[in-house]
Amino acid sequence: xxxxxxxxxxxxxxxxxxxxxxxxxxxxxxxxxxxxxxxxxxxxxxxxxxxxxxxxxxxxxxxxxxxxxxxxxxxxxxxxxxxxxxxxxxxxxxxxxxxxxxxxxxxxxxxxxxxxxxxxxxxxxxxxxxxxxxxxxxxxxxxxxxxxxxxxxxxxxxxxxxxxxxxxxxxxxxxxxxxxxxxxxxxxxxxxxxxxxxxxxxxxxxxxxxxxxxxxxxxxxxxxxxxxxxxxxxxxxxxxxxxxxxxxxxxxxxxxxxxxxxxxxxxxxxxxxxxxxxxxxxxxxxxxxxxxxxxxxxxxxxxxxxxxxxxxxxxxxxxxxxxxxxxxxxxxxxxxxxxxxxxxxxxxxxxxxxxxxxxxxxxxxxxxxxxxxxxxxxxxxxxxx
Ligand code: SF4
Numbered sequence: 001x002x003x004x005x006x007x008x009x010x011x012x013x014x015x016x017x018x019x020x021x022x023x024x025x026x027x028x029x030x031x032x033x034x035x036x037x038x039x040x041x042x043x044x045x046x047x048x049x050x051x052x053x054x055x056x057x058x059x060x061x062x063x064x065x066x067x068x069x070x071x072x073x074x075x076x077x078x079x080x081x082x083x084x085x086x087x088x089x090x091x092x093x094x095x096x097x098x099x100x101x102x103x104x105x106x107x108x109x110x111x112x113x114x115x116x117x118x119x120x121x122x123x124x125x126x127x128x129x130x131x132x133x134x135x136x137x138x139x140x141x142x143x144x145x146x147x148x149x150x151x152x153x154x155x156x157x158x159x160x161x162x163x164x165x166x167x168x169x170x171x172x173x174x175x176x177x178x179x180x181x182x183x184x185x186x187x188x189x190x191x192x193x194x195x196x197x198x199x200x201x202x203x204x205x206x207x208x209x210x211x212x213x214x215x216x217x218x219x220x221x222x223x224x225x226x227x228x229x230x231x232x233x234x235x236x237x238x239x240x241x242x243x244x245x246x247x248x249x250x251x252x253x254x255x256x257x258x259x260x261x262x263x264x265x266x267x268x269x270x271x272x273x274x275x276x277x278x279x280x281x282x283x284x285x286x287x288x289x290x291x292x293x294x295x296x297x298x299x300x301x302x303x304x305x306x307x308x309x310x311x312x313x314x315x316x317x318x319x320x321x322x323x324x325x326x327x328x329x330x331x332x333x334x335x336x337x338x339x340x341x342x343x344x345x346x347x348x349x350x351x352x353x354x355x356x357x358x359x360x361x362x363x364x365x366x367x368x369x370x371x372x373x374x375x376x377x378x379x380x381x382x383x384x385x
Pocket of ligand 1: 065066071107
């Protein structure tokens with residue numbers, strides 16, 4: 001097969017492989033239609049660096065049976081693979097032309113996972129050693145590879161990921177007979193964590209991540225978030241990503257209802273509450289069915305359930321109290337504290353000028369012991385009618 005055709009198939013195929021560096025469903029941008037249709041993802045790394053990522057599969061052939069995946073062994077689809085040299089050379093050509101500055105490399109399992117992962121590693125070795133590329137490389141760890149292979153990937157990549165897909169073994173039953181949750185996914189992820197904790201900081205400097213396919217197997221948000229909480233509190237994982245399930249024609253799950261994108265969004269909001277707002281799992285409010293409330297963001301739901309915490313006095317509250325107020329994020333909280341070092345906040349108008357979205361905070365605060373003016377008017381009006 002012509003290189004050009006392979007590129008088209010394998011870079012297009014990679015859009016299904018959520019790596020967390022790219023939000024496939026909503027933010028993907030095909031920025032370079034003239035250059036052989038490859039998918040290039042402008043992305044921001046945790047430290048703020050911007051990377052134009054070439055996202056591609058080594059092969060879209062796979063021996064596994066994951067029911068949600070377009071490349072499962074039983075689906076009729078054109079299969080092809082890169083050779084190591086082909087892929088390394090093409091990537092470096094894109095780098096030299098300034099079209100991309102980083103690589104995300106994943107693959108279906110061609111033959112066996114160990115052999116396929118070795119090919120991916122050797123490709124990266126060519127890029128790193130022969131072409132002296134020092135930039136960003138994200139390598140996907142294939143399910144079922146040995147610890148030794150994980151160590152090799154760990155030494156070469158800037159970031160690695162292994163997708164748990166579901167919260168635990170129970171939810172894999174309906175989607176794969178071959179993949180084993182604990183053995184092939186969770187244990188390798190915990191091993192990566194061990195390596196990361198023991199190695200010098202410059203190894204795997206952009207950390208490791210995982211991802212869930214939300215709603216693929218009847219799991220509830222509470223199941224997913226218990227696993228996520230466990231990962232954030234017990235391991236050094238950098239980020240967890242969520243991808244709402246979309247049925248793909250020709251797969252065993254083609255008739256299954258797609259997961260609403262809003263559910264994915266609520267999970268991202270909780271993820272943020274865990275990482276940036278100091279919220280704990282026990283504080284979250286779920287529906288009776290075990291899902292997050294879709295109609296309101298999780299922080300507002302928490303505030304509604306915890307009225308005792310409010311009102312928060314804007315001129316006295318510390319940072320931790322301020323960021324619990326709906327509408328106040330880390331940025332606004334810091335600005336409020338900075339402003340207070342110079343002067344008191346004396347009015348609603350003054351408060352609203354501090355940052356965007358603060359209107360939402362008004363029902364939850366006092367300013368110098370007073371309910372904000374607009375809220376007092378609302379209370380008066382509601383008592384009249
Ligand atoms: S291992 Fe499963 S998810 Fe990965 S490419 Fe194969 S069938 Fe798809």
